[in-house]
Amino acid sequence: MFAEALFFGFAVLSVLGAIGLLVFRHPMNGAMSLVVTMISLAGLYALLSAKLIFALQLIVYAGAIMSLVLFIIMFLNIQESDLPAEKGRWLYQLGGIIVIIPIASFLIKIVKSIPGSKATIVGSGFGGVKEVGLVLFQDWLLPFEIVSILLLVALLGAVVLAGKRRMSK
Amino acid sequence: MSPLDIFMLVARVAFAAFIPLCFIAVCVWMERRGAGYFQDRSGPNRANIFGFRAAGLVQNLADAAKLFFKEDVISDHIKHKFYFVLAPVIVFFTALVSFAVVPFADTLVLGGKSYIMQGIPLDLGILWFLSFVGFSVYGIILAGWSSTNKFGVLGALRSAAQVISYEIPMGLAIVSLLVVYGTVNLNEIAQFQGKLLFGFIPMWGAVLQPLGMVIFIIAAFAETNRTPFDLAEGESELVAGFHVEYSAMKFAIFFMGEYVAMFASSAMIVTLFFGGYQVPFLSTATLISQAKPLAFLLMIILPVVMHFFAGWIRRSNVSHYPRENDPRVFEATVYIKCFWGLVIILEVLLLAILFSASGGPTAHIFVVLLQVCTFLFKITMMIFVYIWVRWTLPRFRYDQLQKLGWQMLLPLALLNIFITSAFVVALS
Numbered sequence: 042m043f044a045e046a047l048f049f050g051f052a053v054l055s056v057l058g059a060i061g062l063l064v065f066r067h068p069m070n071g072a073m074s075l076v077v078t079m080i081s082l083a084g085l086y087a088l089l090s091a092k093l094i095f096a097l098q099l100i101v102y103a104g105a106i107m108s109l110v111l112f113i114i115m116f117l118n119i120q121e122s123d124l125p126a127e128k129g130r131w132l133y134q135l136g137g138i139i140v141i142i143p144i145a146s147f148l149i150k151i152v153k154s155i156p157g158s159k160a161t162i163v164g165s166g167f168g169g170v171k172e173v174g175l176v177l178f179q180d181w182l183l184p185f186e187i188v189s190i191l192l193l194v195a196l197l198g199a200v201v202l203a204g205k206r207r208m209s210k
Numbered sequence: 211m212s213p214l215d216i217f218m219l220v221a222r223v224a225f226a227a228f229i230p231l232c233f234i235a236v237c238v239w240m241e242r243r244g245a246g247y248f249q250d251r252s253g254p255n256r257a258n259i260f261g262f263r264a265a266g267l268v269q270n271l272a273d274a275a276k277l278f279f280k281e282d283v284i285s286d287h288i289k290h291k292f293y294f295v296l297a298p299v300i301v302f303f304t305a306l307v308s309f310a311v312v313p314f315a316d317t318l319v320l321g322g323k324s325y326i327m328q329g330i331p332l333d334l335g336i337l338w339f340l341s342f343v344g345f346s347v348y349g350i351i352l353a354g355w356s357s358t359n360k361f362g363v364l365g366a367l368r369s370a371a372q373v374i375s376y377e378i379p380m381g382l383a384i385v386s387l388l389v390v391y392g393t394v395n396l397n398e399i400a401q402f403q404g405k406l407l408f409g410f411i412p413m414w415g416a417v418l419q420p421l422g423m424v425i426f427i428i429a430a431f432a433e434t435n436r437t438p439f440d441l442a443e444g445e446s447e448l449v450a451g452f453h454v455e456y457s458a459m460k461f462a463i464f465f466m467g468e469y470v471a472m473f474a475s476s477a478m479i480v481t482l483f484f485g486g487y488q489v490p491f492l493s494t495a496t497l498i499s500q501a502k503p504l505a506f507l508l509m510i511i512l513p514v515v516m517h518f519f520a521g522w523i524r525r526s527n528v529s530h531y532p533r534e535n536d537p538r539v540f541e542a543t544v545y546i547k548c549f550w551g552l553v554i555i556l557e558v559l560l561l562a563i564l565f566s567a568s569g570g571p572t573a574h575i576f577v578v579l580l581q582v583c584t585f586l587f588k589i590t591m592m593i594f595v596y597i598w599v600r601w602t603l604p605r606f607r608y609d610q611l612q613k614l615g616w617q618m619l620l621p622l623a624l625l626n627i628f629i630t631s632a633f634v635v636a637l638s
Contacts (some may be wrong), residue, residue, distance in 0.1 A: 104347075
């Protein structure tokens with residue numbers, strides 16, 4: 042009962058945040074709505090007893106990445122006058138809604154066909170740091186290492202690209 | 211849930227919520243007295259209630275009254291009023307919640323049930339702290355940005371860049387700690403530190419990870435925006451940085467948030483590196499079995515300490531020039547009587563422990579209270595280090611600050627991880 046109420050609260054908040062990101066004109070409002078979505082997603086992970094993913098979502102997405110986004114928005118110091126006029130904005134939004142309707146009805150049909158089950162919070166011994174770590178470094182060691190090398194390559198690429206532009210100047 | 215369960219729940223949540231708030235007053239008072247001491251002056255000694263100055267604590271009440279009744283201004287040029295009001299709330303709330311996972315005593319066992327002594331019974335520990343430290347940046351960014359003021363924006367830019375860059379050495383210092391402790395649960399970390407190294411040194415993080423401790427403490431100073439890292443509000447360049455447009459209680463909430471953050475990070479430093487709630491050389495099991503001798507020892511020590519403390523009050527609390535019927539002598543007499551009354555109450559309570567069954571619930575509760583006192587004492591010492599540094603060191607230049615973070619602390623933290631891992635692998 043309590044878990045279900047929390048689920049609905051977080052679900053509504055995350056959808057509202059996503060809508061806010063699309064609808065708000067000012068980038069700061071958009072970024073703050075995305076923060077709301079990220080935090081409510083963390084809440085949903087916590088309801089799934091994924092404790093480590095909950096903490097990582099808060100630290101990495103809601104904390105580090107979004108604060109960097111906010112930092113850049115503040116750095117650019119965008120005023121209302123800098124924003125483009127966006128003529129016929131409502132027309133585009135109407136078109137978007139019409140396109141989404143068939144997909145949404147299809148998704149609702151799928152969700153309704155899933156057999157109902159009771160949501161319960163799994164106790165300790167699931168989704169914690171130790172459990173996830175054991176699975177990650179025993180069963181999935183090779184994929185994990187490959188993904189980390191991929192991330193390292195992307196990181197080095199960003200540094201090289203940023204350095205190159207300064208060289209040419 | 212039995213009434214005892216509900217009582218323990220309320221007690222631990224109340225402790226985690228109200229102790230940081232009470233420590234705001236202690237921190238502000240310590241800061242002022244410390245500043246006075248380091249600068250060779252008296253510190254706050256004028257504000258009083260009927261002549262009682264409580265060594266300067268009354269000044270806090272005067273400040274609170276001033277800030278409470280001041281006009282709360284939101285200038286017309288501020289467009290995003292919602293963010294302007296939200297910012298101090300975020301700073302204060304994240305600082306308060308980050309303390310919630312710090313254990314303030316070992317798990318209390320009463321009637322076969324164990325109660326975890328932390329605000330939120332979550333085993334994420336350090337990860338929770340890290341995530342909420344990251345959130346406090348939002349408050350600073352929103353405050354500076356919504357102020358629509360160049361000093362505010364500059365202060366917020368500096369502060370955000372500083373907090374983001376010092377989070378990296380802080381996280382890496384924690385990684386090397388986790389290699390040693392093998393857990394992120396703060397209660398387990400504190401229990402680990404109750405053991406003895408070579409049989410006579412407490413196995414504190416400060417002994418096992420001296421380099422990690424230095425890195426973590428420097429990063430914690432930067433995260434709380436305290437001198438020598440308080441570029442964000444450098445008065446000489448930026449007026450007051452990100453809170454330049456704030457007045458009255460909104461400013462007070464920023465101010466209080468800074469002290470709560472200082473308390474929370476002191477609590478985290480104590481838990482990670484100075485044994486947390488552990489009494490040095492005495493583990494929880496020893497404390498419970500030896501409760502009666504300890505209570506007896508405390509009963510002897512308390513009056514002796516109080517005697518010297520009373521002498522110190524009598525010597526210190528006098529006017530600096532000869533006065534007839536010096537009112538400060540009367541003030542000192544009242545203080546000494548109050549403290550003696552407190553000591554007598556404590557003696558009676560300790561006597562009750564002496565006459566209770568050994569190893570029973572009374573002993574367990576006595577040990578918890580003893581550990582809470584140890585924990586708060588260690589935190590107070592750590593807060594003193596914060597104040598000591600603030601009034602001793604000058605402020606960094608901004609490029610020096612970033613250079614220290616990226617070129618000194620980051621390589622050192624990485625080196626520390628490699629050395630620690632090599633040691634752990636070699637020893638296991």
